[in-house]
Amino acid sequence: MFCPQKDLAGNKGQTVWVQNAGGYMEAGESREEMQMPLISVIVPAYNIIDYLPRCVASLRRQTYSNLEILLVDDGSTDGTGQLCHRLAAEDERIRVLHKENGGTSSARNMGIEKARGEFLGFVDSDDYVEPDMYMRLYRAMTGRENWLVQVGRDEVDEQGGPLPSICEIPERERRFSAEAFLRELLLHRGDCSFCTKLVPRGLLGAERFPEKQLNEDFHLMIRLLQRSEGVVSLPVCGYHVFYRLGSNTRKKQENDFSRVFSDNVSNADLVLTLAEAKYPSLQSVAVRFGLYQRLDYLLHIPIPQMRHDNERYREIMRFLRGHLWDTVRSPYLTVKNKIYLLALTAAPGTVRRLHRLGMKARKKIS
Numbered sequence: 001m002f003c004p005q006k007d008l009a010g011n012k013g014q015t016v017w018v019q020n021a022g023g024y025m026e027a028g029e030s031r032e033e034m035q036m037p038l039i040s041v042i043v044p045a046y047n048i049i050d051y052l053p054r055c056v057a058s059l060r061r062q063t064y065s066n067l068e069i070l071l072v073d074d075g076s077t078d079g080t081g082q083l084c085h086r087l088a089a090e091d092e093r094i095r096v097l098h099k100e101n102g103g104t105s106s107a108r109n110m111g112i113e114k115a116r117g118e119f120l121g122f123v124d125s126d127d128y129v130e131p132d133m134y135m136r137l138y139r140a141m142t143g144r145e146n147w148l149v150q151v152g153r154d155e156v157d158e159q160g161g162p163l164p165s166i167c168e169i170p171e172r173e174r175r176f177s178a179e180a181f182l183r184e185l186l187l188h189r190g191d192c193s194f195c196t197k198l199v200p201r202g203l204l205g206a207e208r209f210p211e212k213q214l215n216e217d218f219h220l221m222i223r224l225l226q227r228s229e230g231v232v233s234l235p236v237c238g239y240h241v242f243y244r245l246g247s248n249t250r251k252k253q254e255n256d257f258s259r260v261f262s263d264n265v266s267n268a269d270l271v272l273t274l275a276e277a278k279y280p281s282l283q284s285v286a287v288r289f290g291l292y293q294r295l296d297y298l299l300h301i302p303i304p305q306m307r308h309d310n311e312r313y314r315e316i317m318r319f320l321r322g323h324l325w326d327t328v329r330s331p332y333l334t335v336k337n338k339i340y341l342l343a344l345t346a347a348p349g350t351v352r353r354l355h356r357l358g359m360k361a362r363k364k365i366s
Contacts, residue, residue, distance in 0.1 A: 040068050
């Protein structure tokens, strides 16, 4: 028998769990709740000793109790692996896996292979979730086993303050066909994160996260959409992203250039090929996506790397020159987007220097 720790709000008292033939259930829990299928929540953990307890606590207090929590220690060197075992000793639903360091995708893929659940969830180890997130996701999933279901998310900074929303949370439950949700992603209105979603094991099949690639969620989402009926989006915020400086995609030093910007361009090329082959009605949106991702690349690449011997940079410039007319006529790009794209196509180095000066001036003002 086990007792989850007190909730994060500090409420007094403990939930009492009783054992029966079907496993563990909360005292007073209905037979229907007891028969709910197992959900496996996979949490990659790498040198995250300061934040992992909060993440795990938010999973342990889920109102959906039939969980297994897989903590995948990705070769940590700061004691995270030992912390995982201490947490597991407090709750029999927690299992610990160890592997050599290989990145988030590699850790998630190991978790998928070892998971026992009929449904899969993914949570990043510095983030945390609302107590009813998986209950809401499961209830919305009932009868929709070939769908993906998602909640909304927000972001908080290191001081606990709110950050601008990435994705809008709908006012009511919405159902998107696979093509409609792909369109939302290409217009930067959809959420490709697997952390906000419940995934049927059967839908995932043999698909896995691409390893040694950033923005891996987008890549896998594109593949799963082709196998699914679509995505159900719930009108609730259930997932909290902790915006931590120093993580893979969030380094702020001036000369840092995360590989994510190049990987984002690769994803744009992938989806453009897919649109041409399978979703011709999305081709103009896919071109817009390719232009936008390249704009993001050019606004972040350090100026010293904007050289003719940088093949990636040269390819991006060729794409912009080859899509000048698409840039001008696209109804999906803002006027500001178009001005930047056309100016960068004509004089990339000059535009970047002016952009950098503008950013520095805004920082001084703020």
